[in-house]
Amino acid sequence: MESCDDIVATLVKENSKENFVSASDVLIKFANNLLNHPNEPKYKKIRIGNPAVQSKLLNSVGAMECLFIMGFEETEDGEHLTFPHDKSLQFVKSIRDGLMQELAKLQTPQQQGQVQQGVRRDLPQNPPNRQGVSQLMASEMQFLGRLRDGMRRVQQYENPNIQEKARLTIPLDSLQQEAEENFKAAQSKGNSKQDLRDFLLLALLKWFKYTFFKWVxxxxxxxxxxxxxxxxxxxxxxxxxxxxxxxxxxxxxxxxxxxxxxxxxxxxxxxxxSRKGRCGEWADCFTLCCRALGFEARYVMDWTDHVWTEVYSISQSRWLHCDPCENVCDKPLLYESGWGKKLTYVIAVSKDEAQDVTWRYSAKHKETLSRRKLCREPWLRQTIHSMWKNQISTLPQDRQKELWARLLCELTEFICIKTDDENLPGRSTGSLAWRQARGELGTLASARFVSDTNNSNSAGFVFTPSAKELVSKVMHVKYNCSTDKYIRKSSEDENIRGWETCVFEQNNIFRKEEPDWKMVYLARTEGSTKAQISWKFDLTNTNLKMNKLELKAQSSIFENGKISWRICAGDNCTSLTGSSLQDSMMLDLKGCKTLVLVAVLERGSGDNAWQQTQLFRQSSQDLESYPFEIKLILS
Structure with a gap:
């Protein structure tokens, strides 16, 4: 908490002379009432609807903080501030004396005499605008309360003992290995924007979503x-x-x-x-995990009922949006463009700062601004900036300079309105009925399916023959779900980590680990009714054609779950059931140039229907066998 001197200094520095004087008059009056009548209950209670509070304190940065530092507390109904009976009057006197000293500096000798008595009768009294002011004041007090709750919340993540517990829980060695492999792959493709820490963040996000935490x-x-x-x-x-x-x-x-x-x-x-919950629990625990690994992280509060995390990327010099519920990174328009949310306020808080980041998450600034009715924009700007300055004031000078520089960059980012031309999905977590009731399915269907599997405009991965494969005239790819690696056979085996890395398109698929049963497989996301995944091979830019296909794709089906496969070789498509692909089979491809293999997972019974269709199920300790294998013979 700030000292009495600090908050008085804030009131002086952050307000115009007129606002400072008006606010000080009210505060001194409240203080004198308490000091002169310490046993009178009526002076220990301030009605938030009081016109002086509404018109003078609310308009001044730091004024309400003065009351809180004096010792006033907000009642549960949000309509009053009360001074506890057993509270010391020390801070009341300190605030009053500090304010009178500052007022005295502004006045003539005659006026100073009036100030020493705590009276300012010579000031003009502007009649307050009472229409809706009481409601606005209550709303802003609630807003301020939520901001303070957020600031208190993030302090939990800074406990060294809790961070150590998180580090012992996180499989850091495997996440670092995954990050290094993906970082090297990105470097080979000329991607220089991200560093190794960025890839570690992505690995942490994926592990948290698909292995560690569970949606309820x-x-x-x-x-x-x-x-x-x-x-x-x-x-x-x-x-x-x-x-x-x-x-x-x-x-x-x-x-x-x-x-x-x-x-x-x-x-x-x-x-x-406990490892379970909804978005609040997910964001709390994930933000802690980020802090435990040394990432600078913010807890992000969305006033339209969602929370997530932001992580600062040193290599990119900016804050990255991270939603652990969705395993999504750096897609800030997800909620507005994907889920269809009508955003109002989005506030990020950390141990060092607070920031209104609404404009990072909206491409429709005017529409968003028109919906912000809970508080006045000048009040919000002043309050947030005051909190920000108070937070960084205790930090070393070098750190303060760093955060000031970041603030300027961030505010510049907010000025530039984003484009929303990217097709972003609706919400994937939660039951379909729950997401539909919240209006968060988005403009795209929750389970989008590919109607044209030969669509060359897809942004997914496509297998094209390497120089060695052109010579050998064989493309051979196999996948081990336990290690979560593809092996691409050639004269030398190429290891590719991550089931989604080589996928052409997928909807509502994730890799599920069962620690108790020591099993692992690909499944539908929890709550989804249907899912699809596909892989594509393309020889269009070569003089070769596909001759034969050898395929194995093992799956497990429970209850009335269903897995169906579609093999599209050029314009010819063949449909198969999951059981048809348990053992290797050979197909004649008749000289086609493209091949797409599609698996559709659907049906099942009860709340666990999503778990009753499983691709490539195997023991988590099985590092040698390959339940998914594709071998193309070229000619």
Whole structure:
């Protein structure tokens, strides 16, 4: 918390003379009432609807902070500030004396005498505009409260003991190996914008989404394991409250009629072990993991009900949008253009700063601005900047200069309006009904399927023959799901990490690890009803044609799940079921130039339907076998 001298200095520096004088008059009056009548309850309570508070304190940066430092606290109903009965009056006197000293510097000798008595009768009194002012004041106080909650929240990520627990949880060696391999691959393609740390961030994001954390719509029944549905809330226990779960959902079993409790933890240490939740829990725990690995990270609050993370990229000198729920990095228009959100306020907070980053996430600044009704823009700018300056004021000078330089770059970025010509997907996490109710399916279908598998305009990966493959007239690719690596056979084997690296197109697919069963496979994303994945080979720019295809694609199906395959060689397509590809099969390709292999995963029963169609399932300890293998004989 700021000192009394600091907040008085802020009030002087950050406001016009007129606003400073007006605010000081009100504050001195409140202070004198307390000091002169310490036992009078009426002087220990300030109504937020008080016209003097609305018209003078709210307009002045630091004025409300003066009241809080004096010792006033906001009531639960948000309508009053109260001074606790057992609170010392020391800070009240310090604030009052500091304000009177500053006012005295501005006045003539005659006026100074009036100031020493805490009276300013010579000042003109402007009648307040009462229409809607009370509501606006209450709204701005709530806004300020949420900002402060955010600032308190991010301090949890800075606990060295909790960071150490996170580091022990994160498989850093494997993530670094994955980052190094992808970094080298990017370098070979001439990509110089990202450094190794950027690729480590991407590896962390992917691991967090697909291996570590789990999305919760409703929990399975504690008693029978059956499906449940929301049934309101229950009283939090002392242990729940210890871990920040003041809200506990009840999920009632459709069979047992028993409630399963779902505490909504806000403590990131607890989330390292519970490993489940919705976007709030995901952002809390992921931001902690970023801080544990030394990334500068912000917790981002969206007033249209979502949260995510921003991470500063040193190599790119900018903040990167990271949504762990979606495994998406640096796609800031995802929410507006993809999900169809009508954004209003997006605020980022960290241990060092606070920033209004709305303009990074919107390509429609005028529309967004027209929806911002919770507070006045000048008030918001002044409040955010004041918080920012207060946060950095205790930092070393070199660090302050660095953050000032970053601030200028960031504000320049916000001035440049982004284009939204990229086709971004709707939300993938949460049940279809839940996403539809929130209006976050987006303009694209949640499970988009390729109608023309030979579309040459796709931005996905396409296998084209290397020089060695042109000589050998064989293209041979196989995939091990346990190591998550492709091996491309030639005179020397090429290892390619990441199932999605060689995919032509995919929708609603992720790699699932089951630590308990020690199994791994590709599956539909949780809550999705259908998914698709494809691989493409193209000889168009060569004088060769495809002659024979040898294919193996093992899959596992449970309940009434269904996996179907489509092999399109040129204009001819053949459909097969999942069971047809368990063992190697040979197909005549009749001299075509392109080949696309498509797998469609669908159906299944209950809340775990997504898990009942599995591609390339194998033991996580099986490093030798290859459940997916394609061999093309060329001529």
């Amino acid at each position: 719509d409703t929990l399975p029944c504690d008693q029978c394991g059956g499906a449940t549905q929301h049934n309101g809330g229950v009283q939090p226990s002392n242990d729940d409250l210890r871990w920040g779960a003041s809200r506990v959902e009840a999920h009632i079993c459709r069979v047992c009629n028993i409630n399963t409790r779902f505490p909504r933890y806000t403590n990131p240490e607890k989330l390292l072990t």
